[in-house]
Amino acid sequence: MNELLSIGNLLYGGAAGLIVIGLFAVVARRHLIRVLLGVAVIEAGVNLMLVAAGFRPGAAAPIFDPQAISGPMVDPIPQALVLTAIVIGVAVLALGLTLAIRIHRQYGTLDTVALTRIVNAPAGSPESRAMMQRGGGGHES
């Protein structure tokens, strides 16, 4: 029983650690691609937490085997959820990466602080002019 408790603590603690580390990359790092990597790490943590919640010690994988003695099985619902979440996650990450590529072409940088400065710059200031010189034009606001 003690062993079971420590497995649960390890899994939940690992999932929470992944979420916190990924969140650190999102809020404290400045490069946009590093932010997206942080989002990927958060996704990994959430997926681990869901699958760990459906785990049952001593149970078999949720695949029926006519020859085997029918014992308890782990919960298949979190696994199905996580399966779709993984594929959705990579599609959304790819969308974010195309946006990052587009931003880099438009503004020439992926540093979030520099991007905030450029976007908030009043028209006619040096930053705004430098952006227009890069052939911006799509920037209307």
Place this chain on the structure above:
Amino acid sequence: MMVWVVAILVSLMLIGAFLVVAIPDLLGAVAASTAVSLALSVLFVVLRAPDVAMAEAAVGAGLAGVLFALALRKTESRRTRDEEAS
């Protein structure tokens, strides 16, 4: 027995996640994130979720790494590499 397997895999994952945040080189960070996905997929096998493990190994460790590496290649220029404050 299972405690030790889980402990090793979880610590590998956390080390990988720390490297994703901490490595200055972004390509190294992408490699660390695929290492996180790989350790996670082995952990899914230990947790009796072979379907999820296959998806994580194929999509998380393979496809996502390729996507990140391609995007890095498309956005690298002489200036951006060192702009990030570390």
Place this chain on the structure above:
Amino acid sequence: MRQFASLLFLFGFAFFLSVLVGGLPFGAAPMQVGQAIVEQNIEATGAANAVTGVLLAFRGMDTLGELTILFVAATAAGMVVERRKHGVSRDSVAGFILLAGAELMFPFLLILGAYVILHGHLTPGGGFQGGAILAAAFFVPFLANPGRAFQGHAMAFVEAFAGATFILLGIFSIFREGDFMAPMFLGTGEFGQLVSAGSLPLLYLALGLKVGAELGSLVAEIAAAPGSDDPLIEEPQAAKDL
């Protein structure tokens, strides 16, 4: 100041998360829904793999919504990214070993992907995993030789055809079984054989082709995007309309 605020937020979030996680039960018996699905899966779907049963029969609507999200993400990525003309890639062709290896791996990856998709109701695997393998089969040669043309039209056709097949199978089951996305043709075929579990293998085949085409076209979109030094050749459609 910004760093300090974000660190404070992180510590607060970590504390919140640890309190939340500390109260979670671990290793408990599945909830009622999970228990019911494990017990009824074979009679209701005929699939040995309970995850497949949940994905395609019990929660088939969720999978349809998931396909919609995938489609929207791929479409949006195609609208955002700029195109570069074929054959003007600055990326050099890979070496001989990578080129030959990519060509050599192509049929084996196709066979592996088809195997994983078609055995989704019997063994671990299925449309999502096999679709990712199929996408890998198509983009590995593309990565080895970036200048070659990517069959975007064929990809779009496969994607549209597979998506339409998935929905048509669901609509057809309204007339046959009375419910949208209900499994059909149960009882044809013996449990555990390749031809069993009714319409689930067909649904998984459509799903796998669609996922493979979407993921492959996402990789192709990013690979075909111009680098930061390439001249702009073609504006994306969305930018022209503005």
